[in-house]
Amino acid sequence: MDVNAERSVFYISDGTALTAEVLGHAVLSQFPLTTQTLTLPFVQTVQRAQAVKAQINAICQQTGVRPLVFISIVTPEIREIILQSDAFCQDIVQSLVAPLQQELGIAPAPVANRTHGLTASNLGKYDARIAAIDYTLAHDDGISLRGLEDAQLILLGVSRCGKTPTSLYLAMQFGIRAANYPFIADDMDNLRLPAALKPFHNKLFGLSIDPERLSAIRQERAENSRYASLRQCRMEVGEVEALFRTHQIRYLNSTNFSVEEIATKILDIMGLARRMF
C-alpha cells in the first residue's frame, strides 16, 4: 500500500462530534498519514444515517479505498446503519463501554448528547462557566482592577505573549475566573508590580515568550515598528522576567506551547481544579 496515499476520514456523531474529532485526531496523529476529513454531527435519524452511509459508499467507490470512520452514536439502530457502510468503522465510545460494563457490573443506560449537552443536573456548572467567561472578559488586558478578589488566577506578561487566549480558554474550558494584566512599553523604564496586584500574590502567574517569536507576532500587528523590533522585544521580555523573579511569581515560557498546553500546565502548577463540562 502506498503510504503516501490520502485517506478519507469521517467523524460521525449523534451529538456535536467534538469527542470523535478530538480522539480520532489523536489516534491518526500516531500515523504518518495524510487525511481528508469530514465531520458529520447530529446524525440522529434513520433517514440521515442512510444518507451518510450513501455518502461514505460513494467516496469508497470514487477512491477505491474504504474510508476511515470514527463513530459516536448511542442509538443502536442508527449506529448499525453507519456500521454497514463500506468503511473501516471504529466506535470510540462503545469500544470502552463494553469492558467497563464488565468491570462495573452495571448495565449502561445510554442517553444521546450527554457529553456536551445541557441538562438540569449540569445547568449550575454551565451557568458558572458563563459567569467565568463574563468575569474573564471584564478583566481582560487590565481593563479593570476591581473585583480581583473574585479571580482564581491573574495572568501577567508583555503585550502579545498569550494572556488573553489563555485566560479565555481557562474560562471556557474549565470555568476558571482568570483576569489578565499587561506590562506595556511605557512601563519598562521603571517596571513595577502594580499596587493593586500585590494583595493577590498567590493568584499571580506570569507568561513569558522568546523575543524572536514575540517580534514575529508583533510584526503581524505593526510591521517595522519599534513595538515589533527584536531589540524592543528582548528588552521587554528581559525586564518582565526579572520582575517575575524579583517578586517570586511563577511563570512559564509560552513559546512552544499551544493555548491548551499553557492552560493545563498553569492549572497543574497552581493546583486549580479542572471543572469538567
Add this chain to the structure above:
Amino acid sequence: MDVNAERSVFYISDGTALTAEVLGHAVLSQFPLTTQTLTLPFVQTVQRAQAVKAQINAICQQTGVRPLVFISIVTPEIREIILQSDAFCQDIVQSLVAPLQQELGIAPAPVANRTHGLTASNLGKYDARIAAIDYTLAHDDGISLRGLEDAQLILLGVSRCGKTPTSLYLAMQFGIRAANYPFIADDMDNLRLPAALKPFHNKLFGLSIDPERLSAIRQERAENSRYASLRQCRMEVGEVEALFRTHQIRYLNSTNFSVEEIATKILDIMGLARRMF
C-alpha cells in the same frame, strides 16, 4: 455490587489530558454512576509515573475498590508503569491504534503531545486561531461594525442570549471569525436590521431564547429590574424573532443547548468548516 457506590476515576496523560477527560467523561456518562475524578496531565517521566501508580494503589487500598483509569500515554515504558497499578486501566488511544494499524498497513510513529501540541506544521493554523480570537473580541457586542467583510459569521440576538460565549467558542475551537451584534431594549420600539449589516446577509445568524430562561439569566445581573422582567423578555424575544423571520435570517433557540451544541449546529447549518487543532 452497590450501584450507588462512588468510584474513583483517574485521567492520566503525558500531555494535557484533555482527550482522556473528554472521552472518559463520554464513556462514564453512559452509566448511572457517581465518580470522584482526578486529572493528572504531563506524566512524562518514570519517576512521576511511579508516584502516580503509588497514588492509585493507595486509593485502592483505602476504598477497597480498584479505581478506573483512562490513560493516554505514548511512551511504552511510562505507560507500562501505570498499567501495573491496582486499577482497571483503559488506554483510550491504543485501543483504537492497533486495529487501525492493521487496516492501514502502516506502523504507528508515536509522538507524545501531538494532539494539543504546537509544531512547525500546525503553527500556521494556530496563528489563524489566535487571529480569530482577536477578531471576535474586537467585534463583540457590536463594539465595531468595521471589517465585517472579514467575518465568517455575524451572530444577532437580544442581550444575554449567548452570543458572546458562542462567538468565543467558535473562534477558540474552530478558528472562526465571529462578530456579534446585540438588539437592546432601546431598539425595540422600532426594531430594524442595521444598515451596516445588510450587505452581509449571508453571514447573519440569529440566536433566540425562551423568555423564562432569559429572565432568569437577567435576574442574576439586574435583580427585579425591568430589563429582567418576564414581560420585557417576552417582548424583546417576540420582536427579535419577528425581525429574523422578516429578513429571512436563520436562527436557533439556544435555551436547551450548551455552547458546544449551539456552535456546532451553527457551523453545520451555515456549512462552515470545522478547522481542527
